[in-house]
Amino acid sequence: MEQAPAGDTTTDGSNVDALEDALIEPVRRDRLIVQRGLFGSLSPRVPEKMYVVTKGDAAADRHGLQLAEAATAHTNTYFGRFAATYWQRWTDVKSVNLQLTYASSGSATFTVSASDARGRERIVTTSKVSGSGDLDLELPIERFVDGGAMWFSVESGNGSLLVSDARWTVAAPEHLRPAAVVICTFNRADDCTVTVGTLASDDDAMSDIDAVCIVDQGTDQVRSRPAFAEVEEKLGKKLIYLTQPNLGGAGGFSRGMYEITGSPNSAHANVIVMDDDILCEPESVLRLNAFANMTVQPTIVGAQMLSLSNPQILHVGAEREVLDEITAGELTPGAKMGIDLVKKKQEPRFDAGWNGWWTCLLPSEIIAECGLPIPLFFQWDDIEYGIRARFAGHPTVTLPNAGVWHADFHLKDYDDWARYFSIRNGLVVSALYGRFDGNDISKYLFRKISELIVSMQYGLAATFIKAAEDFLAGPDFLYDGGQSALRELRELRDRYPETKPLPASEVGKESDPHTQMKVWDFEPDKKREGLVLLKRAVQQFRGKVDGRQVTVPAHFANWWHVSLFENAVVTDASQNAVRVRRRDKDTAVELAKHAAKVCWRLRKEAPQMKKVWHDAMPKLTSRENWARLYGIDE
Structure with a gap:
């Protein structure tokens, strides 16, 4: 959240x-409703086909379905399907009952169908009804281990039909x-x-x-x-x-x-x-x-x-x-x-x-x-x-x-203060449950920071570096529940202009309309990405980049594209603003050195940090620690 x-x-x-x-x-009860047969959402923005699909003269609301003569409906839909495969795998329930109330002016047919893991359909049972009454079908939960679901369909036949109070039930615990x-x-x-x-x-x-x-x-x-x-x-x-x-x-x-x-x-x-x-x-x-x-x-x-x-x-x-x-x-x-x-x-x-x-x-x-x-x-x-x-x-x-x-x-744009928590907390979780090989994790992090630097995302690179430093500081930085980190992070990112979203209208006039974006067709082969990154870093360091300011759509804002330019106006992922990135050699060099030091520490201290975080977990997750954070006397 x-x-x-x-x-x-x-x-x-x-x-x-x-x-x-x-x-x-x-x-205490005899039957447990595990799923209701709903035919519509509480919100008008959700399509009816997420609940029921009708054909012919038909109308549906949240709890009822009305079909005119010769109309059909089925619930082989997201909210209409009974997830039988999960019930067979994770419960010991052997059967489920489909129960509903109907009122027909003629005759109607109800069919329960099932699918398997490959989507092949089969008929489980068919019932013909007329007049008014309650339908109660006991359906075995079998042949679903690898996948599949159950649902029901109805044909109104030679008269109108009203279906209501549909529900899937099992014997209650x-x-x-x-x-x-x-x-x-x-x-x-x-x-x-x-x-x-x-x-x-x-x-x-x-x-x-x-x-x-x-x-x-x-x-x-x-x-x-x-x-x-x-x-x-x-x-x-x-x-x-x-x-x-x-x-x-x-x-x-x-x-x-x-x-x-x-x-x-x-x-x-x-x-x-x-x-x-x-x-x-x-x-x-x-x-x-x-x-x-x-x-x-x-x-x-x-x-x-x-x-x-x-x-x-x-x-x-x-x-x-x-x-x-x-x-x-x-x-x-x-x-x-x-x-x-x-x-x-x-x-x-x-x-x-x-x-x-x-x-x-x-x-x-x-x-x-x-x-x-x-x-x-x-x-x-x-x-x-x-x-x-x-x-x-x-x-x-x-x-x-x-x-x-x-x-x-x-x-949500990737260049955001939230990325600090993503990296810092990811390192914590990796140390707790992963291999946390210092060589691998430090190489991976340095590679990511390098990509940000050549992309002229200096504030985001600094955000990554701070995340790694705070992780290495150990569990004590969680003493206040993360509030001080927010203040420090805000101050850190304020130093870097490209972290600030701007209205597109403020910078559009600065862009060169004649610059052709043919470079967007390029994407490095996975095996050669490292070489391309090194080449881009050298070009950025030496200033051997296109000096014209360009506009870059969000979906093309990869490091191998943006790093070809001196200035880039990059659309924010929100599509409500842009970020202006400008090459700054001194900042890039400073961040690269800082990143190298932090990643070297991470490589050397990984085994120690793994133990530190494991040892801290009982205290961090205790009721006493949370009571302290809430200001509650335990």
């Missing part, structure tokens, strides 16, 4: 005492574990109000949620919004509202986890962490909690991230990490990225190494065993926790029919 620099607030424990009342005893939702926010009062309000508006999804804990770390607070009064009234005793200084996503989510797991009744609770600025689908929360209730062992269960700007696009299906390259988002085998979910299905079962905390469920047993998150402020805190749980034997499952919409990462 990305957050802006800290503001001063006061710690407020209001409503914390309500947690004991909110976390009630587990519910002896004790049903409720969930507590934790939402961390920082000066996104309007976004947070909408997100919590959307969740609170769905009574069915809220039926197994005992508490909604808002951790407000901002100066523009959620409770200041008039609309929040309605949300507060709707949630009643379930709402827990806390304020504290800005400790980033790690500090905000940890506060909710700290309070919830400290309650006497928390042993049976699932904690669902959720970003404040998502477009929330309450059904996904229901599905996460239902699935977690049925897994054979405590399991982290995450929702997928969908694109907010294009709601039918999947960001990524499931991810792992490449610690030797300080890379978080590596696709797991079989997972998809950037696909149109209306056109393509996620058939193979793919395992996840971790799940982002845009929406993710953490069983209280895992929190009790693994401890609280490490105070990394933000970035890699959710990844580290997922890896930590995995190393302790607890899997993460990213459900392909549970998703929320999040702002697109590709619209």
Whole structure:
């Protein structure tokens, strides 16, 4: 969860005492709804085909489907499919019941179909009905180990048809574990109000949620919004509202986890962490909690991230990490990225190494065993926790029919203060769980910094260097939860003009309109990238570059292109501004020397740092450390 620099607030424990009342005893019931048959979104921006596909004269709303004579509909869609492969792999449930209510003026046909890992379809069962009634089909969960799902379709036949109250259910566990939702926010009062309000508006999804804990770390607070009064009234005793200084996503989510797991009744609770600025689908929360209730062992269960700007696009299906390259988002085998979910299905079962905390469920047993998150402020805190749980034997499952919409990462420019946390925290996590070979990690980091220097991204190169230096300083720099690092980082980046976005209209007149961008066709062979980088560095050092100022589109702003010029006006990834990069030989040489020293230290001290960080983990992740950061007497 990305957050802006800290503001001063006061710690407020209001409503914390309500947690004991909110976390009630587990519910007893015969059947557990694990998925509702929804036919539309709560948001008009989400296409209906994410839920149901109709043909002929048909109309759908959130809970009902109306078909005229000879119309058809199917739920072989993102939210309509039952993720059978995950249920067969991670639970001991042998069958699921599809239940719905129908009213037909003639006859109608319901068909349940299934797919396998390669997308081959098969019919599971077919039922012909007439008049009005309830349909209850018991469906075996079999032949899905490698992949596949189930869904239903309907033909209205010779009359009109109304379908409602569709749901997939399983035999309920002896004790049903409720969930507590934790939402961390920082000066996104309007976004947070909408997100919590959307969740609170769905009574069915809220039926197994005992508490909604808002951790407000901002100066523009959620409770200041008039609309929040309605949300507060709707949630009643379930709402827990806390304020504290800005400790980033790690500090905000940890506060909710700290309070919830400290309650006497928390042993049976699932904690669902959720970003404040998502477009929330309450059904996904229901599905996460239902699935977690049925897994054979405590399991982290995450929702997928969908694109907010294009709601039918999947960001990524499931991810792992490449610690030797300080890379978080590596696709797991079989997972998809950037696909149109209306056109393509996620058939193979793919395992996840971790799940982002845009929406993710953490069983209280895992929190009790693994401890609280490490105070990394933000970035890699959710990844580290997922890896930590995995190393302790607890899997993460990213459900392909549970998703929320999040702002697109590709619209955030790489040259940002947040990159400090990405590199610093990536080094921490690599030291904790990776090989952390000093030779390899130092070479990789020096290569990346060198690319930034020849790209005339001097501020970003300095950001990388500071990240490595702070990592080498050891765990003590996390004593304040990351707040001092923000101040120092802001001051550091202010020294470099190219870090500041400018309106395109201010610099466009300086560009040479006659410069031809034929160089954009060039991309070095992977095996020759090192030689090309060396050549570009020499050219930059000697000034043997094109002296004309050029404009560079964001998607062509690779180091091997930008480094050919003396001046470059580069479009910001947000598409709302530009950055002006100018060659500065003295700055480049100074940064290269500094980077070489830091990377040499990293190479020599890697074994020592690996031990230092391992030894510090119990204290860093303890309740006592977080209580100190929150100003709470343990």
